[in-house]
Amino acid sequence: xxxxxxxxxxxxxxxVRTLITFLSVTVAFTLFGLMIGLNDTLNQIEARARADxxxxxxxxNNFSMPITVxxxxxxxxxIKSVSVMSYLNGYVGDPKNPSGALMxxxxxxxxxxxxxxxxxxxxxxxxxxxxxxxxLQAEHFHxxxxxxxxxxxxxAVKADGSxxxxxxxxQISEDTLQVPNGMIAGSxxxxxxxxxxxxxxxxxxxxxxxxxxxxxxxLAEEIDRLFANSANPTQSTPEKTLLAVNNNFxxxxxxALTREIALxxxxxxxxxxxxxxxxxxxxxxxxxxxxxxxxxxxxxxxALVAGEAALPCIAGAVCGVLVAxxxxxxxxxxxxxxxxxxxxxxxPTVYLWALASACIMAVASTALPxxxxxxxxxxxxxxxxx
Amino acid sequence: xxxxRQIVIVSLLGLRTxxxxxxxxxxxxxxxxxxxxxLLSMLSMTEGLHRAYLNYGDPRxxxxxSRATIFEILSAIPREQARIVTGAPGIAQAPDxxxxxxxxLVTGVPAVLRKNGARSFITLRSFGPKxxxxxPTFRLVSGRMFRPGTHELIAGTKASFQFxxxxxxxxxxxxxxxxxxxxxxxxGDLLDGQLVGDTETLMQSxxxxxxxxxxxxxxxxxxxGAFRKALTTNPALxxxxxxxxxxxxxxxxxxxAFFHIAVYGVxxxxxxxxxxxxxxxxxxxxxxxxxxxxxxxALGYGGVAVAISILLEAAILSVSGGLIGASIAWLLYDGxxxxxxxxxxxxxxxxxxIGTAVLWAIAVAVLGGILPSIQAARWTVAEALRxx
Numbered sequence: 001x002x003x004x005x006x007x008x009x010x011x012x013x014x015x016v017r018t019l020i021t022f023l024s025v026t027v028a029f030t031l032f033g034l035m036i037g038l039n040d041t042l043n044q045i046e047a048r049a050r051a052d053x054x055x056x057x058x059x060x061n062n063f064s065m066p067i068t069v070x071x072x073x074x075x076x077x078x079i080k081s082v083s084v085m086s087y088l089n090g091y092v093g094d095p096k097n098p099s100g101a102l103m104x105x106x107x108x109x110x111x112x113x114x115x116x117x118x119x120x121x122x123x124x125x126x127x128x129x130x131x132x133x134x135x136l137q138a139e140h141f142h143x144x145x146x147x148x149x150x151x152x153x154x155x156a157v158k159a160d161g162s163x164x165x166x167x168x169x170x171q172i173s174e175d176t177l178q179v180p181n182g183m184i185a186g187s188x189x190x191x192x193x194x195x196x197x198x199x200x201x202x203x204x205x206x207x208x209x210x211x212x213x214x215x216x217x218x219l220a221e222e223i224d225r226l227f228a229n230s231a232n233p234t235q236s237t238p239e240k241t242l243l244a245v246n247n248n249f250x251x252x253x254x255x256a257l258t259r260e261i262a263l264x265x266x267x268x269x270x271x272x273x274x275x276x277x278x279x280x281x282x283x284x285x286x287x288x289x290x291x292x293x294x295x296x297x298x299x300x301x302x303a304l305v306a307g308e309a310a311l312p313c314i315a316g317a318v319c320g321v322l323v324a325x326x327x328x329x330x331x332x333x334x335x336x337x338x339x340x341x342x343x344x345x346x347x348p349t350v351y352l353w354a355l356a357s358a359c360i361m362a363v364a365s366t367a368l369p370x371x372x373x374x375x376x377x378x379x380x381x382x383x384x385x386x
Numbered sequence: 387x388x389x390x391r392q393i394v395i396v397s398l399l400g401l402r403t404x405x406x407x408x409x410x411x412x413x414x415x416x417x418x419x420x421x422x423x424x425l426l427s428m429l430s431m432t433e434g435l436h437r438a439y440l441n442y443g444d445p446r447x448x449x450x451x452s453r454a455t456i457f458e459i460l461s462a463i464p465r466e467q468a469r470i471v472t473g474a475p476g477i478a479q480a481p482d483x484x485x486x487x488x489x490x491l492v493t494g495v496p497a498v499l500r501k502n503g504a505r506s507f508i509t510l511r512s513f514g515p516k517x518x519x520x521x522p523t524f525r526l527v528s529g530r531m532f533r534p535g536t537h538e539l540i541a542g543t544k545a546s547f548q549f550x551x552x553x554x555x556x557x558x559x560x561x562x563x564x565x566x567x568x569x570x571x572x573x574g575d576l577l578d579g580q581l582v583g584d585t586e587t588l589m590q591s592x593x594x595x596x597x598x599x600x601x602x603x604x605x606x607x608x609x610x611g612a613f614r615k616a617l618t619t620n621p622a623l624x625x626x627x628x629x630x631x632x633x634x635x636x637x638x639x640x641x642x643a644f645f646h647i648a649v650y651g652v653x654x655x656x657x658x659x660x661x662x663x664x665x666x667x668x669x670x671x672x673x674x675x676x677x678x679x680x681x682x683x684a685l686g687y688g689g690v691a692v693a694i695s696i697l698l699e700a701a702i703l704s705v706s707g708g709l710i711g712a713s714i715a716w717l718l719y720d721g722x723x724x725x726x727x728x729x730x731x732x733x734x735x736x737x738x739x740i741g742t743a744v745l746w747a748i749a750v751a752v753l754g755g756i757l758p759s760i761q762a763a764r765w766t767v768a769e770a771l772r773x774x
Binding site: 017027028031035060089090098154155232235237247264265267269272279334335336341 | 409410412413416417420421423424452453454456460462493494495496499501502504505506548560561592593594624626639640641643644647651652655656658659660662663665666669670725726727728729
């Protein structure tokens with residue numbers, strides 16, 4: 001700590017240069033934060049995926065299976081509980097404003113408290129004509145508890161001949177990582193009873209909880225086998241597999257991509273600060289020679305230079321990630337609503353990685369000038385011969 | 387004229403001493419190379435995908451989907467409505483007088499991605515009797531066409547690039563057993579990454595009661611209005627009618643908006659980094675050339691000429707960095723086949739994209755070099771000589 005004033009004085013000598021170093025490091029770590037933050041968020045979603053849940057949908061993507069599928073799944077040994085849901089797709093006000101609600105039965109709410117809060121599910125359970133929504137959705141549609149939410153669903157014409165679905169907003173939940181774009185949920189029972197008799201008893205998805213998570217994959221296969229030769233073949237996937245980062249983005253390796261971009265940013269800035277440090281050391285050779293004359297060891301002098309690099313690097317890294325967090329919080333408002341990718345959340349892990357990278361950058365940028373400092377001959381430098 | 391001569395002389399002098407400032411200058415070159423390399427690599431994908439969607443299908447065609455549909459797969463057109471669409475005015479006719487219109491089905495079939503073994507879906511589309519005629523670029527590459535009424539499929543030539551088990555002779559699990567792939571085809575557009583089967587056979591097998599869409603060739607460009615009006619004003623129908631190209635733009639709009647925000651966001655952040663690099667490089671250049679600049683000024687060269695020559699040097703360094711990055715992106719990615727789910731397309735680094743990189747480089751040079759150049763121009767001779 002006693003050498004801090006020395007480092008500080010060196011940094012203040014050329015304030016413009018120090019500022020440029022700091023700002024460029026901040027920029028590099030803003031990118032780093034966004035990229036590694038996204039990566040970390042996706043990994044967290046995968047980690048939080050429940051190992052004991054299986055999602056079963058119609059194998060050929062038609063979003064409609066008879067509800068008996070759920071009854072048969074429930075009867076399989078090893079399945080603890082089963083819920084069903086359907087989608088009510090449509091728009092709000094104008095077709096340009098697509099929206100949709102997940103219509104879930106009462107059991108679903110008990111299983112998926114990581115999508116909507118228990119209070120949200122309770123609100124739907126108490127009043128089947130109400131919906132619950134997450135804050136993101138509520139803000140988008142300017143809704144508060146007690147408001148009316150009207151969805152026009154051209155493909156879900158009710159028994160009374162109308163395709164206008166009116167709900168009361170019963171509860172607004174906080175958004176969760178597992179549902180990055182937020183959700184609107186209503187009651188399947190209400191949905192089902194509103195449909196014409198011929199279309200009742202149709203579901204889009206069966207979600208089940210297994211007793212032993214280790215058997216989830218095997219049970220998923222068993223479910224599909226059960227329906228393989230039926231009128232309604234199914235496609236069952238354990239939630240862990242479904243939410244795996246690798247399984248999304250159509251084969252795009254998003255982890256590698258984000259890491260490469262973050263690394264490019266860091267390397268680019270590393271090149272810049274190495275130059276700045278080298279230049280600064282070159283200009284102050286006499287000064288360092290004087291320090292050595294006074295008995296400062298090679299190691300200490302180099303440590304001082306490293307400190308000069310580390311200070312703006314670390315400050316820049318922290319500021320950069322903070323800027324990234326600020327930018328990320330604005331993303332949901334800018335990104336298109338139907339192309340869902342979670343906004344990065346800056347977890348402590350991201351800050352730790354940023355700090356570690358900043359230290360590596362400081363050391364790496366000091367390496368070459370340090371070698372030159374060690375080799376320099378005090379006498380010749382001070383006499384101005386070198 | 388003297389101004390121009392001055393600028394040329396000062397710039398040449400600057401470039402001649404560039405070797406002494408090699409490492410400094412490399413900061414700007416490397417920085418800009420990173421920016422344009424990353425920007426064009428990412429753009430090669432988004433532009434490739436964007437072009438693939440724009441060029442998807444026959445531009446003379448119009449598409450009818452159920453009202454307010456945002457994805458093909460969510461569209462549902464009942465048979466009786468499809469029949470009305472078939473009889474609408476404005477549809478081109480085949481030589482035998484029948485309308486060039488085809489109702490078809492789109493669905494996803496579970497498939498495993500070749501690249502990482504992940505579970506995904508390959509798009510399965512159906513052709514009715516007019517399906518092939520409505521796609522003039524359709525050409526069988528190997529095997530034969532599926533026989534209507536049988537459990538057979540044909541696969542696009544790029545389907546097996548993206549998915550496992552989608553080559554000629556492979557069998558695809560569908561209801562009613564395993565359906566063999568009896569032929570491969572190409573249309574030169576996104577259809578090449580998909581499976582195609584017979585409409586009525588497929589609907590029967592997967593128990594779809596509704597078509598996904600009706601595609602029709604419009605008789606003449608002016609006929610589209612009448613075609614659309616006839617369908618959207620018919621109370622028996624609940625459909626949206628669009629030119630195929632407009633529909634493609636619509637369904638890919640969100641994906642491309644997302645990619646554009648991501649790509650340009652990353653690009654802009656990197657460019658700001660390069661801008662600081664540029665500022666640093668040119669600032670150091672001005673400092674190290676102080677006495678040279680002072681001498682020039684003493685000889686009567688104008689401050690503006692000096693400033694412009696500094697900017698010019700920044701631009702040369704920045705653009706060369708930009709071009710290096712662009713060439714790397716071009717060498718690595720131009721013409722490479724890539725896939726995003728069932729969309730197989732070619733990565734593109736086009737001349738206009740390289741032009742974009744050059745423009746970015748110039749912008750970085752001007753924004754980053756402006757302050758150092760102003761400083762150089764404002765120095766008095768005495769100050770500059772003392773700065774040494």
